[in-house]
Amino acid sequence: MAEVLIDLRHIFKTYDPDGKAPVPVLNDVSLQVETGEYVAIMGPSGSGKSTLMNIIGCLDLPTAGEFYMGNENVLEKNENDLSDLRNRMIGFVFQNFNLLPRETALENVALPLLYAGMGRKERLEKARAALDAVGLSDRAEFLPTQLSGGQKQRVAIARAMINHPSILLADEPTGALDSASGRQVMELFRELNQQGVTVVMITHAPEIAENADRTIRILDGRIAEGGAEA
Ligand code: ADP
């Protein structure tokens, strides 16, 4: 029996930057993702995808609702426990790669291990293996500016997976890539999913969503299709 890994129940998110005009962005969103699934969350620009990703990634809190990750009640955690949970459970991939521009590919990949307190030698060894796994052994000493978009995203994927998180969470991972590089990124996601990683990929592009096994549609901050099973 597959178990539910990500369980969002009746999530609301309202932004109110100046305290005068509350903007409702997520409106009663319920969705469940099982361990080992590969899902796409698809919707047009402005529909609330990134807001939802930030909540799933424990980077932002909902205004109301319930959120469980495995057995853990996410919304009851303090800042420290939340960042622990995030580091342990989730690898992030963003549209614009978010690599440190002055660090080599290898140093970028090794960075999460530095935060985890690992020594330099072991860090770089693991980072080399991770770069190897995305086919970039020969680019270890390159700076991000010396890499193509597709190579940058593969470095970002190696960094996301270096701590062996259960979940790969990606926001428009192919949004800045040409179609050939996009395909390579999709092949890597599929490989990782076959290795047991739960993949949640956010996209506005149907041809990218097609790579997932299930598509959840979001429209104006509401789940339009494919959300909660129950
Ligand atoms: P998507 O990723 O689907 O394009 P977003 O989640 O980024 O959509 O944004 C959904 C809506 O929420 C947009 O109307 C946006 O203007 C609004 N929004 C997002 N972040 C904020 C914020 N920090 N403050 C106010 N409004 C926001």
Ligand code: MG
């Ligand atoms: Mg977005």
